[in-house]
Every structure is written in C-alpha cells, then in structure tokens.
Amino acid sequence: GNSVTQMEGPVTLSEEAFLTINCTYTATGYPSLFWYVQYPGEGLQLLLKATKADDKGSNKGFEATYRKETTSFHLEKGSVQVSDSAVYFCALSDAVITGGGNKLTFGTGTQLKVEL
Amino acid sequence: ETGVTQTPRHLVMGMTNKKSLKCEQHLGHNAMYWYKQSAKKPLELMFVYSLEERVENNSVPSRFSPECPNSSHLFLHLHTLQPEDSALYLCASSQGPGQGLADTQYFGPGTRLTVL
Numbered sequence: 502g503n504s505v506t507q508m509e510g511p512v513t514l515s516e517e518a519f520l521t522i523n524c525t526y527t528a529t530g531y532p533s534l535f536w537y538v539q540y541p542g543e544g545l546q547l548l549l550k551a552t553k554a555d556d557k558g559s560n561k562g563f564e565a566t567y568r569k570e571t572t573s574f575h576l577e578k579g580s581v582q583v584s585d586s587a588v589y590f591c592a593l594s595d596a597v598i599t600g601g602g603n604k605l606t607f608g609t610g611t612q613l614k615v616e617l
Numbered sequence: 618e619t620g621v622t623q624t625p626r627h628l629v630m631g632m633t634n635k636k637s638l639k640c641e642q643h644l645g646h647n648a649m650y651w652y653k654q655s656a657k658k659p660l661e662l663m664f665v666y667s668l669e670e671r672v673e674n675n676s677v678p679s680r681f682s683p684e685c686p687n688s689s690h691l692f693l694h695l696h697t698l699q700p701e702d703s704a705l706y707l708c709a710s711s712q713g714p715g716q717g718l719a720d721t722q723y724f725g726p727g728t729r730l731t732v733l
Contacts, residue, residue, distance in 0.1 A: 533718045544623075544707050545724040552719040590660075594718045601667025601714035602648035605722060607660045 507608035524591035532593040621725035640708030648713030
C-alpha cells in the first residue's frame with residue numbers, strides 16, 4: 502500500500518538555523534503532496550502543497566519540491582524562529598473517493614523545537 | 618483561521634453519557650471528514666461526507682454516529698464510549714467532487730475528548 506515516511510523527531514534547532522525535514526513516499530500513480538503543521542493544542546493547518554512533479558510549494562518561508570525521481574517532498578526553511586516550534590506532517594493524496602473527496606495518507610509527524 | 622470551527626474544544630464524558638461534537642465550515646466546500654488523532658498513532662480517517670451523503674466509513678464502531686444535515690455542518694454523535702476512545706477528533710472539509718487528487722483538506726482545531 503501507499504505510505505509516507507518522515508524523519509524521526511524531535512528535531513531541535515537554534516533560532517535562525519536552517520531546517521530540513523525529510524519526507525519520502527511510496528505511491529502508485531501521481532499523488533498530490535502536502536505539508537501540514539500542528540501547533541500545541543491545535544488542529545492541522547495546511548502549510549503548502551504540490552500537485553505534480555517538479556512543483557514547488559511555498560508559504561511563510563517554508564518550501565518543498567515534489568521530486569518524483571527520488572519520491573521525496575522535503576520541507577525546508579532558511580531561518581527558523583521559536584514560533585515555528587510545532588509538529589509537521591507530510592501527507593499524500595492517493596485515492597479519490599467515489600462521490601467526492603479524497604483520502605490522505607499521513608506520515609507520523611516530526612516535532613520541531615526551536616530554541617533561542 | 619476560522620474556515621473550519623469545532624465545538625466543544627474540550628469534552629470529558631463518562632462511558633454511559635451521550636454527547637455530540639459539532640463541526641462547521643465557512644469555505645463553501647462540499648466534502649467533510651472526521652478524523653481521530655491518538656497519541657503515537659497516525660491520523661485515522663473515520664467518515665467522509667460529500668454533498669451530504671456518506672461516501673466513506675472506515676470500519677468505525679457503531680458507538681460513533683455521524684450526521685451531515687447540510688454541506689456546512691457535520692456532527693459526530695457519541696454514546697457508550699470506551700476509555701480508549703479518548704483522543705483529539707478533527708474535522709476537515711474540502712471542495713469535493715471534481716477536484717481529484719488535488720482536493721485540499723482544511724482542518725478545524727479539534728475537540729479533545731476524554732472518556733472516564
């Protein structure tokens with residue numbers, strides 16, 4: 502079946518450090534790829550997405566490029582802030598539901614801690 | 618963001634109680650979802666509604682009963698729950714039919730449920 506693999510956390514960085522959170526996937530066909538962020542006590546917020554190979558999603562300084570040849574969608578940010586501390590989820594949309602909607606396969610999440 | 622709202626944010630209930638979770642989306646979407654997020658486990662899709670019809674039911678126990686009276690509202694009725702049902706319950710919405718794999722889900726803040 503389809504799957505999403507994320508690097509184990511927690512990832513601890515100093516403020517202004519460069520961030521990479523690795524995400525690789527296994528899927529048939531051409532899934533859409535997403536990064537969601539979950540702040541403490543909150544739901545998931547869409548961070549960015551890419552719907553086809555070589556697309557780059559970007560938002561709030563975060564970027565990720567859909568690499569079909571390496572089946573990856575790594576999340577990067579050039580300079581993290583304390584406010585970026587959260588859990589980050591990589592997900593792929595790999596199945597359309599008959600009647601409407603789609604199914605997402607999520608990774609297990611990577612906790613990021615940014616310290617002063 | 619206030620695109621998808623959920624009430625209550627926190628709920629404590631005994632195993633013999635009956636309660637309901639409410640979700641409302643203000644995005645003009647046609648598909649709505651219920652997910653369960655438990656500690657140390659991937660997000661679990663529970664139910665999907667599209668155009669007010671249930672289109673997905675992921676083998677969820679009958680003590681969870683969804684209701685979608687219109688495309689903006691989604692309920693999850695709870696009765697005779699077990700302690701292992703304690704979790705964060707997340708609602709999401711997406712545009713739905715015709716969007717294919719690029720259909721993007723937007724999540725609410727969740728209801729933290731504790732079953733005593």
